[in-house]
Amino acid sequence: xxxxxxxxxxxxxxxxxxxxxxxxxxxxxxxxxxxxxxxxxxxxxxxxxxxxxxxxxxxxxxxxxxxxxxxxxxxxxxxxxxxxxxxxxxxxxxxxxxxxxxxxxxxxxxxxxxxxxxxxxxxxxxxxxxx
Numbered sequence: 001x002x003x004x005x006x007x008x009x010x011x012x013x014x015x016x017x018x019x020x021x022x023x024x025x026x027x028x029x030x031x032x033x034x035x036x037x038x039x040x041x042x043x044x045x046x047x048x049x050x051x052x053x054x055x056x057x058x059x060x061x062x063x064x065x066x067x068x069x070x071x072x073x074x075x076x077x078x079x080x081x082x083x084x085x086x087x088x089x090x091x092x093x094x095x096x097x098x099x100x101x102x103x104x105x106x107x108x109x110x111x112x113x114x115x116x117x118x119x120x121x122x123x124x125x126x127x128x129x130x131x
Contacts, residue, residue, distance in 0.1 A: 005099065015049065022124045023049045023100035026085075026092070031066025034123025039068070043130040045121075050098035054078055054126070061113060067103065067120045071113035078119070080105060093119060100125060 006014075011024050021027040036045065045055040045068075054077045055070045063069035076096060083092035083104065091105040103121040111118060 011049070018124050019048055022122050023047075026101040027122075028103075029067070029122045029124050034067060036068040036121075036123040036126055036128060037066065038062075039128065041128070041130055043128055044074075045070075045126045045128055047095040047098060047100055047102075048125055048127050049100035050095060051127070052077055052095055052097040054095065054102070055119070055121070057131075061111065063111060063118050063120075065118065065120055068123055068126070070119040070121065071111070071115045071117055073119060078102065093121070095125075102126075 008024070012020055015023060018029070022029060042057050044053045044057065046053045053074055055073055059070045059072045061069055061071060078093050079096045081092045081094065083090045093102045093105050094100060095102060102125045103119065106118045106120060108116055109118055110116070
């Protein structure tokens with residue numbers, strides 16, 4: 001976990017039950033239900049847990065996956081971890097500052113982006129600040 005670690009009770013006091021389930025318990029919101037999947041306003045997406053800026057809107061793209069997709073994060077803001085849950089190996093992404101679960105990164109899917117990566121992020125894990 002990052003430097004902004006709190007106790008479980010502290011997280012429960014500041015997060016909604018759905019934010020707690022996703023950010024702290026590594027849950028996933030249902031596809032096509034999040035506020036930011038089709039969101040196209042210029043600005044910055046920050047961690048809903050600690051407020052750290054994570055993604056610029058200029059890196060968001062439409063992937064058709066049902067969750068907001070970004071091809072790159074703000075340098076140093078997002079950490080990667082091997083996730084062997086659900087009988088497969090994936091790359092989990094978390095907020096570097098607080099350790100909150102954001103989603104997963106998928107590589108080599110052929111999207112026409114500079115990184116050929118898709119950061120598949122739960123909307124509940126994000127807050128947005130318009131530029």
